[in-house]
Amino acid sequence: MTSSRPTAAARPGSVSLRRRGPVLERAILDAALEQLSTVGWGGLTMEGVAAGARTGKAAVYRRWPSKADLVADALRAGLPELEDAPDHGGIREDLYDVCRRVRDAMLSEPGLALRSVLHQCDVNTAERFQAVIVGGMIEPSIALFREVISRGVARGEVRGDAMSGMVLDVIPAMMMYRSKVCGSEWPDDEIAQMIDQVMVPIFRA
């Protein structure tokens, strides 16, 4: 599969890379994440991102009218997928699996960038990034929790009336709270403790 012709991406001096649509967009979003990790929210500029993606400023502004729009999209696209709900045949194992994925997403580079941007931007922009956390991490994780819990109910392992909104909020709430307030990075044994001390008793018939 080696080719003697250099690909577009391998020609550093090239003025026009002739990239279009999704390929150029991906390069711009990657450059935005790169800028974020090196110069932070305060230092990131549309010009810098354009230079990093080796394109013109107009190509960036055509797609994203503002820095906040661009960064929100870059973070959303960069967050790891939580994948399909696991099915290990037991509620403890399934919750443990989902929690580890959520923890890994929180500690991924875009996950950490999202958190630090929230601390660096102004109040209105923060709302925007808060929505990225909700749409990109919290809602997908709650969907997985809902699925593994309902499977637990079907198996008779979880009491039937356990699946209220309040119960579904407990794990995301604990993960946010202990990261923020206790500085926890949620090592595996803390995840197991939360499941055994908090969730298993809630689910008991």
Place this chain on the structure above:
Amino acid sequence: MTSSRPTAAARPGSVSLRRRGPVLERAILDAALEQLSTVGWGGLTMEGVAAGARTGKAAVYRRWPSKADLVADALRAGLPELEDAPDHGGIREDLYDVCRRVRDAMLSEPGLALRSVLHQCDVNTAERFQAVIVGGMIEPSIALFREVISRGVARGEVRGDAMSGMVLDVIPAMMMYRSKVCGSEWPDDEIAQMIDQVMVPIFRA
């Protein structure tokens, strides 16, 4: 109890109010909260606070070397006390009572000011104010939860091994999460739902 002589605080034009120690400190802290509610963290200055407290800038700097020191103390002093643990004879009633006090503290003027300052200041100062939330609201509330739960254990109402650190974090975690993510102001019926759907099952023997 009416007096014909005006008190020091009632003489608006007076240059020296001759207040000392705690009285002057209280006036400065009040002026800082006042400034915070009118001009916000960005607009608050040591000069403005000194003028508001009708004292000199030196009197402010002598006690608080920086704006962050002053505002942190003002918020800490302004937060309502959570008072002693209630004892209604039942875990549901006791938790409900403590949760309502925590909610009222969160929604008090200094509680709301604390939240908005956190969004307006830089990252390092935010850590400082985060510590005010932990020391001024979270830790006192956990102490109350611990007390009412241990009384529930003594009554045989709550299983003996329920009082782990993880369980004590559940209510503060839920209160922070649903305020932040769902915009909840924790009306009484949501507090009751959380207790019945989440806490009562956790405590069940």
